Amino acid sequence: MKSFALLAMVLGLAGHVSSGYPFCQGQFAPTPQHCAKFGFEKHPPCIESTNCTTFYDISHLPDQAISAQAAKMAQLITNVFENGNTIMGYAYVVNLKDNRGYTSGYIGFTSGTNDAYTVVQEYNKRTNKNALSKFTAELSRLSNLPFCNSTRASISKLGQPYVDAWVESACTDSVFVQTQLDLGHAMYLRPALKFAAYSGVTSNVGKAIFYGLYRRQMILLKNSTVDIFYTIIEHGWQYVEPKINIWRILQLTGPRGKDSEQAYLLRFLNMRRSLLCCVPDNVSPSSADRVSDLTDLIATSASWERNKDLSNPVRLAQYGATVKGSENMGYDTKNCKKYKQPKNWHFPKAVDLPIPGTESCHR
Numbered sequence: 001m002k003s004f005a006l007l008a009m010v011l012g013l014a015g016h017v018s019s020g021y022p023f024c025q026g027q028f029a030p031t032p033q034h035c036a037k038f039g040f041e042k043h044p045p046c047i048e049s050t051n052c053t054t055f056y057d058i059s060h061l062p063d064q065a066i067s068a069q070a071a072k073m074a075q076l077i078t079n080v081f082e083n084g085n086t087i088m089g090y091a092y093v094v095n096l097k098d099n100r101g102y103t104s105g106y107i108g109f110t111s112g113t114n115d116a117y118t119v120v121q122e123y124n125k126r127t128n129k130n131a132l133s134k135f136t137a138e139l140s141r142l143s144n145l146p147f148c149n150s151t152r153a154s155i156s157k158l159g160q161p162y163v164d165a166w167v168e169s170a171c172t173d174s175v176f177v178q179t180q181l182d183l184g185h186a187m188y189l190r191p192a193l194k195f196a197a198y199s200g201v202t203s204n205v206g207k208a209i210f211y212g213l214y215r216r217q218m219i220l221l222k223n224s225t226v227d228i229f230y231t232i233i234e235h236g237w238q239y240v241e242p243k244i245n246i247w248r249i250l251q252l253t254g255p256r257g258k259d260s261e262q263a264y265l266l267r268f269l270n271m272r273r274s275l276l277c278c279v280p281d282n283v284s285p286s287s288a289d290r291v292s293d294l295t296d297l298i299a300t301s302a303s304w305e306r307n308k309d310l311s312n313p314v315r316l317a318q319y320g321a322t323v324k325g326s327e328n329m330g331y332d333t334k335n336c337k338k339y340k341q342p343k344n345w346h347f348p349k350a351v352d353l354p355i356p357g358t359e360s361c362h363r
C-alpha cells in the first residue's frame with residue numbers, strides 16, 4: 001500500500017493540472033475556495049508506521065454481511081473502473097514505476113508495500129511448493145524496510161522471474177487465485193462493510209460504493225496505440241495516509257443523521273468527488289468519472305429503486321460497460337493468453353482471514 005509521501009513525490013512532479021477534467025467542473029472545480037478544506041497545499045512528511053501495521057485497528061466497528069451475489073456485483077463494478085472490463089486481473093503484473101515495485105493481481109497487491117508479501121506468505125501456507133515461494137525472503141526484506149524508505153520499491157532481486165512466477169501461479173493454480181480473493185476480502189471487502197455499517201449504510205449499492213473506495217485504482221487512459229495505466233490508492237483505511245483515507249472523507253461528509261441512506265450516499269460521493277478533484281496530481285481528478293457513474297446509479301428516486309439491491313444489471317455510462325452479475329469471475333482470460341485454463345479448474349473453499357490492523361507486535 002502506498003504512503004501519502006510517495007504520492008506527494010508524484011504530485012510535486014505533476015503539478016496542479018486538474019482544472020481541465022470534465023468531471024471536475026462547476027461545484028467540483030478545484031478552486032482554492034473548494035480545495036482549502038482538504039489541506040493539500042502542504043505536503044505532509046512521510047508517516048512511519050509505529051506498530052507492525054499501517055492500518056487502523058477497526059475491530060470495534062460493527063460488522064455486517066453481504067450476499068455472495070452482491071459481493072460479486074461490487075467486485076465486478078470496481079473491476080470495470082480499474083481494468084475497463086469485467087475480466088478479473090488475477091494474473092496482472094506490471095512495474096508501474098510508481099514507487100511501489102510490482103503491482104499485481106486483481107487488487108493491485110504491491111511488492112514495495114506489505115501486501116504482495118502477505119499474499120505470498122499465505123500462498124506458502126496453502127501449498128509449500130509453489131512458483132512464488134522463492135521470492136519470500138526478498139519480499140520479507142522489502143516489507144521490513146522503514147515505510148518511508150524508497151528502496152522498498154526495488155525490483156532488482158525480483159525481476160522477470162517474479163513476474164513469470166506470478167502469472168504462472170495465477171493462470172495454473174486456483175489455490176493462488178483463491179488466496180488473492182481471501183486476502184482481498186480481509187483487506188478490503190470486510191473493512192468496507194464495517195465502515196458502511198458504522199455510517200448507517202446497509203443497501204447493496206451502498207456497500208459496493210464503500211468497497212470501491214479501497215481498491216487500488218488503475219486508470220486506463222484510452223489510447224488507440226498503447227494502454228497506459230496509472231495507479232494510486234484512492235482512499236484506503238491506513239493511518240499513514242491521513243489526508244485521503246476513509247476516516248477523513250467520513251469526517252468531512254459528517255454523520256448520516258436524519259438523512260435517508262440515499263441522501264447520505266449522495267453527500268458522501270460528492271465529498272469524495274470534490275476531494276479527488278482537489279488532489280494536485282494528474283491522476284486522481286481523472287477518476288472523478290467513476291464517482292459520476294456511481295452517483296448516476298442512485299441520483300434519482302427511480303434510479304435508487306432500480307439499483308439499491310444490485311439485483312438488476314448496472315450500467316456504468318462513462319466506462320461504456322454494463323455489469324450483469326452473471327459474468328464469469330473464475331479465470332483471467334486477458335492475462336493468461338499464454339496458458340490454457342486447466343481442465344477441472346475450480347476454486348478451493350474460501351478461507352476467512354483476519355482483517356489486518358489488529359496484530360499486536362513491536363518492531
Ligand SMILES: *[C@@H]1O[C@H](CO)[C@@H](O)[C@H](O)[C@H]1NC(C)=O
Nearest residue numbers: 050051056057239357358359
Ligand atoms: C497502530 O498505530 C496506529 C497509529 O497510532 C493506530 O491507529 C492503530 O490502532 C495501531 N494498531 C495497533 C494494533 O496497535
Ligand SMILES: *[C@@H]1O[C@H](CO)[C@@H](O)[C@H](O)[C@H]1NC(C)=O
Nearest residue numbers: 145146148149150151152154
Ligand atoms: C533504506 O534502506 C537501504 C537498504 O535497502 C539502506 O541502505 C538505506 O540506508 C536506507 N535509507 C534510509 C534513508 O534509511
Ligand SMILES: *[C@@H]1O[C@H](CO)[C@@H](O)[C@H](O)[C@H]1NC(C)=O
Nearest residue numbers: 221222223224225226227228
Ligand atoms: C498514444 O500513444 C502513442 C505512443 O506512446 C503516442 O505517440 C500518442 O501521442 C498517444 N496518443 C494520445 C492521444 O495520447
